[in-house]
Amino acid sequence: MGYPEDALAPDEELILHTHPHWKMLLWPVTTLIVVTALAGFLGGLVSRTTESTTRSVLLLLILAIWLAVLVWRSVGPILDWRSTHFIVTDRRVLVREGVLTHSGLDIPMTRISSVQFRHGLVDRMFRTGELIIGSSSEEPLEYSDIPNVEQVHALLYHQVFEATPRHGGY
Structure with a gap:
């Protein structure tokens, strides 16, 4: 038995179980696509134009910024959507x-x-x-x-x- 059946009384009947509408995921998914494309572009640019030590530092910096923005603007809202039940x-x-x-x-x-x-x-x-x-x-x-x-x-x-x-x- 899964959620929300676990929260119901034994003789209670489930009529509707929904999450918020998927439209609230438009900006998080758009952010995911844009930030990933930008990080890929910057990573390619850095790989072509810098020396090995500087390249490694800049690539790690790009990766860290990409992950931070991704968690803040995409993963959080997606988890909020998934964990909201009506x-x-x-x-x-x-x-x-x-x-x-x-x-x-x-x-x-x-x-x-x-x-x-x-x-x-x-x-x-x-x-x-x-x-x-x-x-x-x-x-x-x-x-x-x-x-x-x-x-x-x-x-x-x-x-x-x-x-x-x-x-x-x-």
Whole structure:
């Protein structure tokens, strides 16, 4: 049994498990490509134009800078994306984040008072957006880059309606 099934109660049903939309990886991947090409170009230039000791020092410096930028601008955001989970079950909404330090939030379906979504032109092109969940006792919680946000909104709204007990014989 894998994550998120490990976090569920024995009779709890998983309805949706997703990571943030892949569009949040565009800049990290672009950085990876550009920095790697630039490091390769500079490495070739240094190899052709410098003496052996200077060449070795400059190549190690280029490698160190390349690795630092790669870890800072690409590896970190990719790990953040991979370690962020948005989960909907038949009882609650779970959000889990973090690589070294984990944080989590559970919202019981019965505590959700409203579900909204928002997305602009670019988000609509990528089929993503921001999901806003209103809880009966707190400020609304906003989650960015939810894939297929309109479908998730409809699913969550349906789950909240199903979880809400009906009164008065309706």
